Amino acid sequence: MFAGPLDESIIMRARKAGLLDLKIHQLRDWTHDRHKTVDDRPFGGGPGMLMKPEPLFEAVESLRGENTKVILLSPSGRKFSQAIARELAGQKDLLLVTGHYEGFDERVRETLADDELSIGDYVLTNGALPAMVVIDAVTRLLPGVLGDDESSADESFSQGLLEYPQYTRPAEFRGMKVPDVLVSGHHAEIEKWRREQAKVRTKEVRPDLLT
16 A cells, blocks of 8 residues: 555655655564464454554564654544644654554553554544555655745645635636736735735634634
């Protein structure tokens, strides 16, 4: 699942430029039985299977360095945001542990993890897609990745607001005109308009961000 998205576009260029060192590990490499078992039935009954503690503990303990932050991807984590992405971009080493089945043995959550993240209030098949979302969002914030580091500072959520409306040429298309202020050349007025429009859009679409 990781091969396509992590070998394209910005992430691919960041890896080739040495700005991002990314490795993918197979949990079954830390199993010791013939079937390479990584899951088992939950004590007390119930549907589904749980990730076993033994291979997870061995994997994390062998991969974790002095500055590694271990993050579980699961629906029960705190909701991932641009602010968290910026926080993680400042870390030296991240180890993302992707959930599968019905989740993790609680001892993994209590003992191994430094943090637990969810990308939204819905359930996915496993933690691979959330891990890729986190990788993409964090990579964009690494110094030098976007070329112009101001690009990430102006994006949606960077200032706690949605991004303001954007326009490009032609200045008029099918009777629809670009706002006059954007073609005025008056940079202070343009910035003022953009801040106001960002607030208006956020209030209409995501009022929760304003609280």
